[in-house]
Amino acid sequence: MARTLSYMKAINEALAQEMDRDPSVVVFGEDVAGGAGTSQPMDAWGGVFGLTKGLWEKFPDRVLDTPISESAIMGAAAGAAVSGLRPVAELMFIDFLGVCFDQIFNQAAKFRYMFGGKTRTPMVVRTCYGAGAGAAAQHSQTLYNIFTNIPGLKVVVPSSPYDAKGLLTAAIRDDDPVIFCEHKALYGVRGEVPTELYEVPLGQANVVREGTDVTVVALGQMVPRAQRAAEALQGEGVGVEVVDPRTTSPLDEATILASVTRTGRCVVVDEGYPRCGMGTDLVSLVATRGPRLRAPIGLVTPPHTPVPFAHVLEEAYLPGPDEIAAAVRTTLEPVDA
Template sequence: MSRKLSLGLAVNEALHIAMETDPDVILMGEDVAGGGLREGDGIDEMGGVLGTTRGLVKSFPDRVLDTPISEMGIVGTAVGAAMTGMRPVVELMFIDFLGTCLDPLLNQAAKLRYMLGGKARIPLTVRTVTGAGMQAAAQHSQSLYWMTAGIPGLKTVIPSNPADAKGLLLAAIRDDNPVIFCEAKLVLGATGEVPEGDYEVPIGKANLVREGSDVSLIGFGGTVPICLKAAKQLADEGIDADVLDLRSLSPLDEEAILTTLAKTGRVVIVDESTPRSSVASDVAALCVDQGFDSLQTPVRRVTAPHSPVPFSRPLEQAYLPTAARVIEAVRSQG
């Protein structure tokens, strides 16, 4: 059985299941309860700034912890709790706030197991909202998953649809490693069929969401619908596209990338983030390095420009990758 849910509600459902099935799972973050335990007429909970965690504090009053606005303290404390037997899920309201809490992720969570010679586990999940599309401007719209994906010891996943969001989040919470779970604004409100019950989507496995043979469009998170839209328009021109949803940025499903490349000989990577040191550049390098013999055309990347995210609506829209730009990139391959 399945029903239509938004990605946010699918995340909420996954959190409920994770907390029901494991008493060590705790939820920490700014406003995750948000007044949920306050008494009084007309008072209700916020359940996070976007309402994603609504209802959880009522079901698990001891395990949903509203924190002060102290990202370093929240994430650092969660790492310590993870190291000693809890399975914390932290909400980092926007990935842009990584600037205030990078150390507990970069130097603690990511490295403790290694530095201790394998004698520690850090089963930590950091849920965070990424990307542009809400006119949230330069400090609330970045797609910084390339930073966490580049740090050995961390895993980074980014679902493109509600069903994957639920399964990936359950897998992330149950993973014994620190996982950064990205909720892209472009797809956060999108609805889709979500299976009921408890299931996991494996971390590190890409998903071929459309099959074609002429070109491989590779996207993740908010760029998957863009790839699908482009694929549909390309089909009208007689160009049949494979669309690969990476789902996991680290570990990266290199086999799936090289398989679609071998099939089509032609790759366009669509990434919402800035282009330098990006996932798009990483995938392009993989294609050239290990798939060179299959390549029939140059690899193209469709990304944001090397600039902060602008506020003004037409500027923000032009900043983001679009299906038109994807099609243009395909055509430019000749």
């Protein structure tokens, strides 16, 4: 049975249901309990966005506050994972990856390889990313491409409440380290979510909208923006197919290339930086392994600048439906022979 739930509540529900199902699942990070169990219960916020609120009351021995040390959090998660637990560790903002990157890419990502496949590292790193919430340059970056670059890591980028719950369930059950990237501007978005536990398989893209003229590949917050662009273009007689990869590693190349083969045109939309980003990687995939296209591939990204703090500048920084629609129209223009 499905009902309407927010993106944030869907993640909270996945955590609660998996912790109830599997006693080896533990949650820890900065303020994930937030003072719960002390003389000041009103301080139990459940993390910076209140996302883990309510979990401590259900699982008081398995929701653990940590010191303000990202290196300690990720190191502890890696150690717990190879010791038989399934930790879900919170990296409060993806921007803080520089503080603890060694523990993730040089340790957790390498364990299975370094030990000849004899060990598992069932570790999930939940982190939030993205612009649009007025969080300024140090708390608004889109950096999932950095994790995607590392062999041994799986990277998840859900764009809807349904996917958020199903993908997190799959991530917790996975035996490899998974970086679970939550867009903070999507936390309040609502959608239909089943009450029961379910998995959305990692590495399986979603054709969000079918179309015949142009394929738009988008991630995270860019998916609903691409859908709005597609709705506008439908009024002009243009059929846009929107593909959401859902995970950047593993990447469902087959679904993306099959869509581009059907439409013959492609636009990639990525909130990450334009240089060496996920957008450029997807463009490379289509250019090198896709069919001969009817038009050059379009790429829509923010400018190569830090994320502005001022609301007007932040809105100008982010690709919107108008920019996506303009890129689609460009692919429809006649190409000189």
